Amino acid sequence: MHIPAFENLLWGLGTALKVLLCILVVYRRVYSRLPLFTVYAVLLVVEVIFVWLVYRTWGYTSGVAWYAYWSALAIVLLARGLVIAELCWVSLKNYPGVWSLARKILGVTATALLASAGVSAALNKHWIVGFVLTTERGLEFAASVILILLLAVSIQYKAWLEPMEHSILIGLAVYSIFQMLNRTFMSPLMTPYFHWWDSVRIACFDIAIVTWLYPLRRPLPTPSAPPVLLSEEAASDSLHQLLERMQELTSELKHLRKAIWK
Amino acid sequence: MIGFVVPIALALALLGLLLVLSHREKSEKRRLASEGYLPVEERVPRHYKMFTVIEKKLWSAEEYKRVHTWDSTNLSLRQTESKLVAEYLRGLREDFGRGNRIFGAVILHSPDVRILSQLERQRLRLRFSFWTWYVLISVKLRMNSVSVRELKRLTDVVATFAYQIRTMLIALEESGNSEFVRSVLSRS
Numbered sequence: 006m007h008i009p010a011f012e013n014l015l016w017g018l019g020t021a022l023k024v025l026l027c028i029l030v031v032y033r034r035v036y037s038r039l040p041l042f043t044v045y046a047v048l049l050v051v052e053v054i055f056v057w058l059v060y061r062t063w064g065y066t067s068g069v070a071w072y073a074y075w076s077a078l079a080i081v082l083l084a085r086g087l088v089i090a091e092l093c094w095v096s097l098k099n100y101p102g103v104w105s106l107a108r109k110i111l112g113v114t115a116t117a118l119l120a121s122a123g124v125s126a127a128l129n130k131h132w133i134v135g136f137v138l139t140t141e142r143g144l145e146f147a148a149s150v151i152l153i154l155l156l157a158v159s160i161q162y163k164a165w166l167e168p169m170e171h172s173i174l175i176g177l178a179v180y181s182i183f184q185m186l187n188r189t190f191m192s193p194l195m196t197p198y199f200h201w202w203d204s205v206r207i208a209c210f211d212i213a214i215v216t217w218l219y220p221l222r223r224p225l226p227t228p229s230a231p232p233v234l235l236s237e238e239a240a241s242d243s244l245h246q247l248l249e250r251m252q253e254l255t256s257e258l259k260h261l262r263k264a265i266w267k
Numbered sequence: 268m269i270g271f272v273v274p275i276a277l278a279l280a281l282l283g284l285l286l287v288l289s290h291r292e293k294s295e296k297r298r299l300a301s302e303g304y305l306p307v308e309e310r311v312p313r314h315y316k317m318f319t320v321i322e323k324k325l326w327s328a329e330e331y332k333r334v335h336t337w338d339s340t341n342l343s344l345r346q347t348e349s350k351l352v353a354e355y356l357r358g359l360r361e362d363f364g365r366g367n368r369i370f371g372a373v374i375l376h377s378p379d380v381r382i383l384s385q386l387e388r389q390r391l392r393l394r395f396s397f398w399t400w401y402v403l404i405s406v407k408l409r410m411n412s413v414s415v416r417e418l419k420r421l422t423d424v425v426a427t428f429a430y431q432i433r434t435m436l437i438a439l440e441e442s443g444n445s446e447f448v449r450s451v452l453s454r455s
Contacts, residue, residue, distance in 0.1 A: 100375050100376065100377075101377075101378050101379070102374075102375075102376075102377035102378060102379055102380050102382070102383035103375060103377075103383065105379065105380040106380045106383065106384070109380075146277070149278075149281045149285075150281070153281060153284055153285055153288065156285070156288045156289075156292070157288055159292075160288060160291055160292050160295060161371060162371050162372065162375040163295070163299075163368070163371070163372060163375075163454045163455060164375060165296070175285075175289070178281075178285055179282075179285070182278050182281050182282050182285070183278075185274055185277065185278040185281075186274070186275060186278045241378055241379075241382070243373075243435060243438060243439055243442075244373070244374065244377055244382050244386065245382065246435070246438070247370075247373070247374075247386065247431065247435050248382060248385055248386055248389065250431045250434075250435075251386065251389035251390070251393065251431065252389060254389075254393060254424075254427055254428060254431065255389055255392045255393060255396070257424075257427065
């Protein structure tokens, strides 16, 4: 099978970026803050080497290569899902109420995703293809929504993300959104009209890696001190009082509305 | 066809949302950095206290057509008064925004999800009411008209909200959480 020179170049560039990311992640000790992201960065390189070795040994069209490709993709996909969960945990762990809400949303989303992937796998002749494709489709959508929600929450509550976490969020969100488009443009019906999209597909992951590499060019700043917290008792008391007052204010507003419309 | 259009539209909408949020994040960070030097008194709602001054000015400007039902009359404003009220409205919006941000920073520390969701629900209701009245009064103001009663009611909403926030902060400060209060004010 012939691969265009430009795509070969992009593939080479992507591999170089993955290796560089892996080296910098270890060198900058990202593993102490984001262990799952470190595993993901290492897996990206391992995946390339593993698939390349299999293609070289058994050939691109062999059955072994087919299983190797889909298995590697499934593992990397799972790791990406875990990175998103880790990102949510690292960003919200200091806020028990918000984290508890986020955990529920993540749990429901992951269960729904795996259930739909399971059904799709059962219906597909090649179960692994059905499982990986459905999980990927669902993951891209769920990932982009969750990451955008996380960004919205951080802005709403001024719970700012650290530079590395922020870059990971932006890179993953942009990549997931592009992957949603990929699924459409790479379908058999659309490919003849958008044959150049394959290059876009490869390039968009390279862009995500460059986004992650950017904060790693210098030593990572020490994470900002955890927020000053109220004691659980004080927080509970004052928030209950606040809730009562807010309820009074809301009912006052109702009266105001009636009074003005009279 | 729908199979192609829906994912594309969805992806573009998400990309747009991501861009809008990134822009908002940058502007919020810039605002916080520029307000770093502000004294604490200016970090809490304060414009609503100007209501009596505004009312007095409207009273003297509209002297020629004062009626018994001053409160409920829709006043037709001249440009000077209209500008004055518009500026006051902007101040009220800023007050509400400040109060809302302090409120957000405090409820972020909610220890359990139940009270957090109840507080968020109240906040949404309050925001909805404030913005409804704010837009209504702004639209009327564009037509150079204002009702003192409506303006007074909106001021009452902001003043009560500001009072609740202030009371809560004082209570927290008195219970030995002054560092927490300072951190909340500097982050909102």
